[in-house]
Every structure is written in structure tokens, then in C-alpha cells.
Amino acid sequence: MSARGFRSVFMVASCAGAALGCYLVSLRVASERAALENVETKIVLAQRDIRLLQTEIGTRGRLAQLERWNVKVLALSAPSADQFLDGGFALAKLVAPQDKVDLDAPVVLAAAPAGGPRPQVEGRQPPQGPDAGQGVSAGEMLHVASLKREIRPVEKAVAAPLPAPEKAADRPVSAAKATPKGQGPKAPAPKLQAAKIQAAKAPAATPRPASAERKSAASDPLAPLEIAAKPKTLASTTRNSGKDSGSKQ
Amino acid sequence: MHQRLMFGMLVYAGVIALIVARILFLAAFGDHAGRKVGITALIPERGDIVDREGQPLARTIDAWTIGMHPNKVIGDKLEIARALERLMPERDAATYHAMLRSGRNFFYLRRRAPPGLVEAVNALGEPGLSLDREPDRLYPQTSLAAHVIGYTDVDGRGTAGMERAFDERLSDPATRGEPLTLSISSRLQQALEHELLDAMTEFSAIGAAGIVMDIHTGEVLAMTSLPQLNPNAAGQGSEEARFNRATLGVYELGSTFKPFTVAMAMDSGIIKSFGQIYNCPDELIAYGHVIHDTHPFGRQCTVAEIMKESSNIGTAQIAAQVGSARQRAFLDKMGFLSPIAVELKERGRTLSPGSNWNQIETMTVGYGHGIAVTPLHLATGYATLFNGGIYRPPTLIKVDRTHPVAKGRRVFSEETSYKMRALLRLVVTHGTGRKADAPGYRVGGKTGSAEKYHNRSLMVTSFAGVFPMDEPRYVIVAMLDEPKATAETYGFRTAGWNVAPVISRTVSRIAPMLGVRPDKRREPNLAEVLPFVHETEH
Numbered sequence: 001m002s003a004r005g006f007r008s009v010f011m012v013a014s015c016a017g018a019a020l021g022c023y024l025v026s027l028r029v030a031s032e033r034a035a036l037e038n039v040e041t042k043i044v045l046a047q048r049d050i051r052l053l054q055t056e057i058g059t060r061g062r063l064a065q066l067e068r069w070n071v072k073v074l075a076l077s078a079p080s081a082d083q084f085l086d087g088g089f090a091l092a093k094l095v096a097p098q099d100k101v102d103l104d105a106p107v108v109l110a111a112a113p114a115g116g117p118r119p120q121v122e123g124r125q126p127p128q129g130p131d132a133g134q135g136v137s138a139g140e141m142l143h144v145a146s147l148k149r150e151i152r153p154v155e156k157a158v159a160a161p162l163p164a165p166e167k168a169a170d171r172p173v174s175a176a177k178a179t180p181k182g183q184g185p186k187a188p189a190p191k192l193q194a195a196k197i198q199a200a201k202a203p204a205a206t207p208r209p210a211s212a213e214r215k216s217a218a219s220d221p222l223a224p225l226e227i228a229a230k231p232k233t234l235a236s237t238t239r240n241s242g243k244d245s246g247s248k249q
Numbered sequence: 250m251h252q253r254l255m256f257g258m259l260v261y262a263g264v265i266a267l268i269v270a271r272i273l274f275l276a277a278f279g280d281h282a283g284r285k286v287g288i289t290a291l292i293p294e295r296g297d298i299v300d301r302e303g304q305p306l307a308r309t310i311d312a313w314t315i316g317m318h319p320n321k322v323i324g325d326k327l328e329i330a331r332a333l334e335r336l337m338p339e340r341d342a343a344t345y346h347a348m349l350r351s352g353r354n355f356f357y358l359r360r361r362a363p364p365g366l367v368e369a370v371n372a373l374g375e376p377g378l379s380l381d382r383e384p385d386r387l388y389p390q391t392s393l394a395a396h397v398i399g400y401t402d403v404d405g406r407g408t409a410g411m412e413r414a415f416d417e418r419l420s421d422p423a424t425r426g427e428p429l430t431l432s433i434s435s436r437l438q439q440a441l442e443h444e445l446l447d448a449m450t451e452f453s454a455i456g457a458a459g460i461v462m463d464i465h466t467g468e469v470l471a472m473t474s475l476p477q478l479n480p481n482a483a484g485q486g487s488e489e490a491r492f493n494r495a496t497l498g499v500y501e502l503g504s505t506f507k508p509f510t511v512a513m514a515m516d517s518g519i520i521k522s523f524g525q526i527y528n529c530p531d532e533l534i535a536y537g538h539v540i541h542d543t544h545p546f547g548r549q550c551t552v553a554e555i556m557k558e559s560s561n562i563g564t565a566q567i568a569a570q571v572g573s574a575r576q577r578a579f580l581d582k583m584g585f586l587s588p589i590a591v592e593l594k595e596r597g598r599t600l601s602p603g604s605n606w607n608q609i610e611t612m613t614v615g616y617g618h619g620i621a622v623t624p625l626h627l628a629t630g631y632a633t634l635f636n637g638g639i640y641r642p643p644t645l646i647k648v649d650r651t652h653p654v655a656k657g658r659r660v661f662s663e664e665t666s667y668k669m670r671a672l673l674r675l676v677v678t679h680g681t682g683r684k685a686d687a688p689g690y691r692v693g694g695k696t697g698s699a700e701k702y703h704n705r706s707l708m709v710t711s712f713a714g715v716f717p718m719d720e721p722r723y724v725i726v727a728m729l730d731e732p733k734a735t736a737e738t739y740g741f742r743t744a745g746w747n748v749a750p751v752i753s754r755t756v757s758r759i760a761p762m763l764g765v766r767p768d769k770r771r772e773p774n775l776a777e778v779l780p781f782v783h784e785t786e787h
Binding site: 019022023026027029030044047048051052054055058059062063064067078079080081082084 | 273276277291304305308310387389390391392393435436438439443688689690757758761766767768769
């Protein structure tokens with residue numbers, strides 16, 4: 001009975017509660033929307049500030065002003081036609097070393113081994129032994145062709161024995177060069193040097209380059225090591241050993 | 250009784266329901282106390298104007314305005330008047346005092362006031378002095394392209410230039426959010442203005458005009474008129490400075506017209522080869538007038554030589570062969586007989602012989618006398634001559650998807666257009682325009698020096714050129730109004746001495762920006778003209 005009597009009250013209360021709930025939801029939505037609008041307004045104001053600052057920077061750094069600074073201080077000018085290059089190749093050409101023709105330099109010919117018997121270079125013996133005709137060493141592929149000339153006597157006079165490495169170690173380069181023949185141990189002539197000499201000197205009758213001391217195929221670092229024999233010529237040995245002793249210091 | 254009671258109750262309930270519904274509606278969708286009328290989009294009061302690279306040329310900013318409400322003043326009026334005189338000395342204290350006692354509602358004291366002044370006025374603490382923000386037009390690049398952009402009046406309405414021509418578009422809320430993009434390039438404009446101003450100062454000219462234009466699209470990439478004008482304070486500029494020489498001023502542009510005459514003759518089949526011979530005496534008497542040459546031949550000369558040495562006598566004979574009707578038709582098709590078809594409202598009316606276009610007028614018009622056009626006409630004419638022979642109206646709006654290239658009409662044949670390249674390049678390599686050459690950029694063009702009609706001792710010198718001549722892309726026109734001779738020019742004041750160097754310097758500066766690659770090995774086919782030049786040494 002009492003429950004039925006209060007039924008209408010409950011109905012009103014529940015309706016009021018629902019209405020209040022709805023109102024709270026809408027209130028919440030409205031406040032969120034207001035917050036969003038605040039953010040949007042802030043964004044727009046920030047954009048306006050950015051625009052103002054950009055305008056100020058643009059005005060202070062206007063082209064006429066830059067031009068004035070350029071005329072008074074910087075003095076920059078447009079590139080001339082010669083400063084434009086066709087591409088990377090033209091650019092690289094600018095730093096390429098100048099190609100100087102040295103008339104005294106020996107003429108060096110490079111030849112590749114053919115399958116059959118190789119053309120015989122004048123004055124050179126065909127390769128003998130078990131490797132003949134198989135693997136051709138790099139040294140043999142290089143032929144030096146130049147005018148046959150007598151070695152200058154000065155070069156012969158300069159000939160000096162190999163320096164003693166242990167002594168050269170605590171001496172200046174010049175001293176190492178001046179070491180008299182026979183004082184130092186004989187062996188330390190490096191194999192590499194010997195090989196180079198060998199390549200250049202091979203048979204006694206082989207025509208030699210005009211100046212044996214010049215850098216040529218004979219002193220090529222690619223020269224084979226395995227055919228290194230006993231060094232016999234002193235002219236170039238001395239020079240090379242001097243270099244070596246210098247490098248040791 | 251019961252029914253009436255019931256009715257009253259229903260009415261009462263209905264009213265309450267209505268109020269509740271309204272409250273609920275307002276709660277859900279209406280404004281609330283904390284709601285601000287916020288800005289949700291940044292739409293300026295007036296649209297921006299930007300250059301083709303997007304650099305702002307005109308912007309609207311909020312500026313401070315200081316005003317006075319005399320009837321709201323509460324402090325000592327004399328004290329306030331003295332303080333105002335100290336802060337804004339353009340009026341004296343007595344004037345301020347009189348304004349304060351006038352009883353009027355409002356006075357403007359300063360528009361576009363600097364922030365320091367606003368702060369000082371605010372510090373006076375007088376409620377009768379108001380500080381407001383109001384939109385103001387600012388031109389960040391000051392005088393750069395001032396005659397193209399134009400300016401607005403104090404109320405923000407465009408009164409000159411593109412501001413005037415596009416006033417509606419710039420102020421319409423629907424369109425002002427998008428900036429108006431001009432075809433002008435600030436960097437090119439600056440280079441042109443600087444070089445031209447240098448020459449104008451050096452040769453004490455009263456004015457100058459310059460134009461750089463894309464010959465294929467008709468876009469004006471740079472256009473200037475000197476003396477300079479600061480659109481931020483346009484009212485303070487002189488009448489001379491406000492005058493747009495490039496589109497409003499019409500000038501007899503002299504020998505720069507000669508290529509048109511030769512092209513007309515070639516198109517009409519009159520000139521078949523640049524080796525065609527004309528008789529070029531020291532002076533030519535025609536219809537009671539005597540025509541002179543600056544460098545008289547005194548012998549027979551070829552068309553190539555006529556152009557190279559800019560011979561009036563030779564060109565007049567070619568023009569006479571073309572005939573007045575044909576000449577008029579050609580000039581009309583090139584738009585030379587009507588105001589220039591550009592967006593600006595400042596367009597000069599061209600002057601021509603009109604109904605009095607007889608044989609002698611045809612001859613003088615042939616070498617650019619007796620017809621006055623604007624420098625922009627001349628630039629358009631050269632664009633027509635070298636873009637393959639098609640006239641396109643010039644435009645100051647950037648050509649893009651929304652603004653396509655204007656429809657053209659054929660004036661010259663493609664072959665004529667092609668052949669003219671070598672002839673104009675010859676003028677620069679061997680003729681009167683040698684100083685216009687910019688090494689590597691293959692400039693071709695023609696000098697023009699004309700005496701002013703009202704005073705024959707004054708001159709207008711001009712140069713119209715195209716580069717790179719082996720594949721024409723841009724036309725450049727420069728003009729000096731009343732240049733004087735200097736010691737450096739050995740007393741000469743013709744175009745070859747004063748305007749041509751401007752072209753050389755400007756092209757050297759702007760061509761790399763335009764992507765024109767300098768190449769000293771490329772040239773138009775000069776073999777078409779060189780065999781017909783007898784004297785290679787000038």
C-alpha cells in the first residue's frame with residue numbers, strides 16, 4: 001500500500017534523476033567544447049603571432065636592405081659564365097695534375113702475354129725453365145724501350161755499398177749513405193729491391209734504359225718477388241738502400 | 250468549474266514545460282557564461298599579396314591607433330594638451346587644447362602608431378585617450394614592385410596597382426583567405442630595380458622603367474618604374490614617383506621598333522634574305538621630310554647592315570614597301586594600337602598617326618617615330634616576335650592550374666620568328682648593342698634612342714632584348730627617361746651607352762636565377778647574317 005502510494009514519488013524522482021543525468025552529460029559536453037575552442041583560439045593566436053613575426057623578419061630583412069648590405073660589406077656578385085661547369089667530369093678536371101711531358105723519361109711499353117709464342121723483344125732472352133709459357137710475371141709483361149746509351153760515369157762513381165741497417169738506425173740519413181763498402185753486413189738488401197734490379201738488368205746484353213735510376217718499370221712495385229736473385233748492380237742498389245735506411249729512421 | 254480549473258492547470262503546466270524545454274535546450278546547445286567568442290580561423294581583414302615564390306608583398310596587420318574622446322576627458326585639459334605635444338609634436342599644445350575643448354566626440358591623433366608611443370600615451374592614464382587596434386596594410390618589401398602591387402587608402406580600399414585591380418577579391422571574406430599570387434619574382438625584381446636605379450642615378454635621368462617577361466606564358470616576372478615609391482606612405486611620394494612608367498607612360502621608343510618592320514616585311518614576302526640590298530644615302534628625302542641616320546652608310550646596304558647599324562633610312566624604305574595598311578594590321582594584331590591588355594587599371598592610351606596614317610607616317614612608324622606605346626607593349630611585341638610569332642596578353646598573375654596561359658593569336662610566322670634570332674643577336678655581337686652582351690647568355694636585342702616630341706634636346710633611350718637567343722625564353726626591356734651624357738660615355742647619351750650596360754648587368758644577375766645556363770659555345774645561327782655584313786668593324 002505504502003509502496004503504491006510512493007510510486008508516483010519514485011516516478012518523479014527517477015524522471016528528475018534522468019533529467020539531471022542528461023543535463024550533466026550536456027554540461028560536460030559543453031565544457032569540453034569550450035576547452036576545445038580555447039585550444040583552437042590559442043592556435044589561431046599563435047598563428048597570428050607567427051605571421052606577425054614573419055612579417056617583421058621579412059620587413060627587417062627585405063631585399064633592398066640585403067642589397068644595401070651587399071653593396072657596402074659583402075660585395076657578392078653573380079657568377080660569371082666561366083664559373084659554370086658542364087658536370088662532375090669538368091669539375092674533376094679542374095683539380096687534375098697538369099700532364100707534363102718529360103722528354104728524358106724512358107718510353108715504357110706494356111704488353112699482354114699472348115697464347116702462342118710471344119714476340120721477342122730485341123735483346124731479351126725468352127723465359128726458360130718450368131714456368132716458361134705458363135704464368136707470366138708482371139715484370140716480364142713490361143718492356144722498357146728507350147734509346148740505348150752509355151751510363152754516365154757520374155752514376156758509377158756514386159755507387160756505394162749497402163748500409164748496415166743496425167748502424168743506420170742511430171744515424172742520420174746522410175750518414176747512412178756515406179757508409180763505406182764492406183763495413184756493414186752484406187745481406188740486408190731487401191728482396192724487393194733485388195727483384196727490381198733483376199727485372200731491369202736480367203741478361204747482360206739487355207738494352208738498359210737511358211737512365212737506370214729513373215723510376216720506370218724496373219722499379220715498379222709490381223715487380224715479381226720470386227725471381228729475386230743476388231743483387232749485382234750497385235748503382236741502383238745504393239740509391240734504394242739509402243732510401244730504405246732513411247725510412248728506417 | 251472543474252473544467253476551467255483543469256484548463257488553467259494545463260496552461261500553467263504547458264508554460265512550465267516550455268520554460269523547462271528551453272532551459273534544457275540552452276543547457277545542451279546554447280552559449281554558456283564561460284564561452285568566449287573565439288577566433289577559429291585566421292582570415293585577414295584583407296587578402297595577402299605574394300610573389301610567385303610565396304614571399305609576402307602586401308599583408309594586413311593590426312596596427313595601433315590613438316584617438317581622443319574630448320567629452321570623456323576627466324583630467325586637466327591643459328596638462329593633457331602639453332603632454333600630447335611632448336609625445337606627438339606634429340601639433341602644438343594650443344591645437345590639442347582646442348581639440349579637447351571642442352566638445353566633439355572623436356579625433357584621430359595618430360594612426361599606425363609605434364608601440365613606444367602607445368605605451369607612453371597609455372601611461373598618461375587618461376580615459377579620454379583611446380588606444381585601439383585596427384587593420385593596416387603593410388608592404389614588407391617597401392618600394393619593391395610598388396607600382397605593380399599598388400597601395401590602399403586609409404580605409405583599406407585599393408587605390409592603385411593590383412590592390413586596386415583586385416580590390417573586390419582581396420576584401421571579399423570568401424576569397425580573402427587565399428593570397429593573391431603575382432607573377433612577379435622578388436629576386437628578379439630587386440635585381441632589375443637595383444641596376445636600373447644605378448643607371449638612372451649615373452645618367453641623371455628623370456625616370457626609368459624595366460620589364461622582364463616570360464615570352465611563352467606572357468607572365469611579367471619583374472616590372473618596375475622609377476623613381477621609387479614607398480607604398481607604406483604612398484601619399485608622401487611625389488606625383489612623378491606614383492606615375493607608372495611601365496604601363497601608363499607612353500613613349501616613342503625609336504629603333505626598338507625596327508625588328509618589327511623587318512619581320513613584317515619578311516612575313517609579307519618583301520624581304521627574302523638578309524642580304525637584300527637597299528640604297529642607303531647619307532640622307533633620304535621623302536614626302537617633304539628628311540630622314541637621317543646616326544651612322545650614315547652613303548652606299549648600298551643589306552638588311553643585316555641596316556639592323557646592325559640601326560639605319561632609319563633603310564628601315565623607312567622597308568616600311569614603305571610593307572605599306573600603311575599592312576603595317577597597321579600587324580601593329581593592331583600585336584596590341585600596339587590599344588591600351589595594354591594587363592590586369593592593372595593604370596593603362597596608357599597609345600598614340601599613333603590614326604586616320605592620318607599616310608606613306609611618310611608609315612616610314613617613320615617603321616623606325617619607331619610617330620607612334621608612342623608603353624614599355625610593356627614593347628616587351629609584349631618582342632615576346633610575340635620571338636616565341637614563334639604568337640601574341641599573348643601579358644599577365645601579372647602567376648600562371649598555374651587556376652590561371653592557365655592566355656589564348657594567343659598568330660602574328661608572325663614561325664619561320665620569321667626563327668630567322669629574326671640571328672639578326673637581333675648580330676646587333677649585340679657586332680652592332681649598336683654591344684654593351685648589352687652578357688657573356689654566355691646569348692643576349693639579342695635592339696637599342697632605341699628617340700628624341701622627345703615636346704623638346705628635341707631630350708631623349709628616351711631603351712633596349713629591348715631577348716635571351717638566350719638560340720632558344721628564346723625571356724624578354725627584357727629597359728628604358729631611361731631623359732638620360733644625360735657623362736664623361737664615361739664620351740658625351741654620348743644614346744641607348745648603346747646608357748641602357749645597354751643595364752641589360753648586360755641585369756641579365757648576368759637574373760639569368761642564373763631563371764635557370765638559363767651560360768654557355769659560350771652556343772649561338773644562334775649567325776651564318777644567316779654575317780655573310781651580308783660588309784664592315785665587321787664598327
